[in-house]
Amino acid sequence: MTSVANLTDPAVEEAERYTAHNYHPLPVVIAEAEGAWVTDVDGRRYLDCLAGYSALNFGHRHPDLIAAAREQLDRVTLTSRAFLHDQFGPFCRDLARLTGKDMVLPMNSGAEAVETAVKVSRKWGYKIKGVPDGKATIVVADGNFHGRTTTIISFSTDPEARADYGPYTPGFRVVPYGDLDALAAAVDETTVAVLLEPIQGEAGVIVPPRGYLPGVRRLCSERDVLLVADEIQSGLGRTGATFACDDEGVVPDMYILGKALGGGIVPVSAVAAGREVLGVLRPGEHGSTFGGNPLACAVARGVIALLETGEPQARAREVGAHLHRRLGGLIGRGLTAVRGRGLWAGIDIDPALMTGREACERLLTRGVLAKDTHDSTLRLAPPLIVTHDEIDGAVDALAEVLKG
Ligand SMILES: *Cc1c(COP(=O)(O)O)cnc(C)c1O
Numbered sequence: 001m002t003s004v005a006n007l008t009d010p011a012v013e014e015a016e017r018y019t020a021h022n023y024h025p026l027p028v029v030i031a032e033a034e035g036a037w038v039t040d041v042d043g044r045r046y047l048d049c050l051a052g053y054s055a056l057n058f059g060h061r062h063p064d065l066i067a068a069a070r071e072q073l074d075r076v077t078l079t080s081r082a083f084l085h086d087q088f089g090p091f092c093r094d095l096a097r098l099t100g101k102d103m104v105l106p107m108n109s110g111a112e113a114v115e116t117a118v119k120v121s122r123k124w125g126y127k128i129k130g131v132p133d134g135k136a137t138i139v140v141a142d143g144n145f146h147g148r149t150t151t152i153i154s155f156s157t158d159p160e161a162r163a164d165y166g167p168y169t170p171g172f173r174v175v176p177y178g179d180l181d182a183l184a185a186a187v188d189e190t191t192v193a194v195l196l197e198p199i200q201g202e203a204g205v206i207v208p209p210r211g212y213l214p215g216v217r218r219l220c221s222e223r224d225v226l227l228v229a230d231e232i233q234s235g236l237g238r239t240g241a242t243f244a245c246d247d248e249g250v251v252p253d254m255y256i257l258g259k260a261l262g263g264g265i266v267p268v269s270a271v272a273a274g275r276e277v278l279g280v281l282r283p284g285e286h287g288s289t290f291g292g293n294p295l296a297c298a299v300a301r302g303v304i305a306l307l308e309t310g311e312p313q314a315r316a317r318e319v320g321a322h323l324h325r326r327l328g329g330l331i332g333r334g335l336t337a338v339r340g341r342g343l344w345a346g347i348d349i350d351p352a353l354m355t356g357r358e359a360c361e362r363l364l365t366r367g368v369l370a371k372d373t374h375d376s377t378l379r380l381a382p383p384l385i386v387t388h389d390e391i392d393g394a395v396d397a398l399a400e401v402l403k404g
Pocket of ligand 1: 202232259
């Protein structure tokens with residue numbers, strides 16, 4: 001195995017020595033990036049097919065977003081929510097318009113936005129639905145990934161994410177993803193929300209059967225349960241629509257957004273919902289020091305403006321179709337399955353050939369950054385600005401890697 005990065009680089013040794021080993025990074029030390037490309041400390045260039053787990057949907061250092069950030073850096077960066085600032089109202093208005101919802105609550109990380117959704121759903125359940133105090137349940141899917149807090153890992157089914165972190169937060173029911181009957185059976189009068197990823201990213205870009213999401217929508221409406229869509233990874237253009245739910249004409253009661261909302265510059269997350277839902281919160285009941293700060297709001301407004309042109313979504317559809325056509329040609333030639341939508345693909349490598357990790361290491365030597373998820377599954381999610389030719393380069397590299 002040839003390794004591209006200079007492993008004697010002090011940056012590698014220092015990262016190994018001084019950091020908790022909660023990640024196992026590929027041996028590449030990035031120094032610069034622009035658009036769909038990153039450059040390492042030795043000047044080698046790589047096509048970024050991970051795009052910060054979709055936090056970089058618009059590419060590295062998108063000029064509009066960098067300009068918005070620069071302009072805001074020169075004005076005001078932090079006020080706390082104790083005061084208003086001139087980006088806050090406009091950001092909330094813009095995101096409400098993009099989501100079609102009445103109200104927005106900004107946070108920072110995705111996990112915080114999921115926590116916010118859990119808290120708001122429970123409060124809605126007690127105050128509006130009339131669930132007996134302390135009895136609220138939320139139904140989630142197996143294989144889910146919603147973040148890393150103690151409550152969120154309490155309903156994870158991934159032993160790596162969950163083991164040794166108990167005691168676990170109660171109030172969650174886990175059902176098989178894509179199984180509407182199982183979901184219907186798990187919902188009862190204590191259920192305040194169904195929390196789902198419309199496409200499961202971390203699990204390997206798992207697309208549920210057609211009709212599942214509309215079925216969940218109907219069930220939630222009939223049983224007075226909130227449908228909460230975690231679109232942190234699937235949303236904001238990745239699948240070729242603004243939200244993955246759009247692909248099936250489904251409108252959830254609450255969107256959870258993050259990752260690309262921060263334009264690859266700052267962490268920005270938010271939940272968006274109707275007034276009857278987010279309106280349950282009163283001053284002092286929930287908050288965040290950095291949530292909705294001026295820099296975050298200015299960058300996120302730039303992100304929303306890009307999405308409102310419809311161009312990132314159109315590119316994800318068009319170039320994504322090309323990606324899936326090309327990947328389909330590798331089935332039986334080292335790949336056993338290809339899933340996904342838009343510029344988002346989960347690919348299963350024949351486990352007899354190599355692990356996902358090995359494939360990523362070999363792709364790295366060919367100038368492609370990708371990340372394995374489970375065992376032999378890779379997730380490909382290049383920035384939405386990627387070109388046909390760049391996709392061809394990446395798929396050609398993958399084809400070579402799969403030849404061994
Ligand atoms: C990444 C992710 C999260 C967690 O976001 P963080 O910013 O890492 O806390 C939650 N849900 C989904 C679907 C994600 O992909």
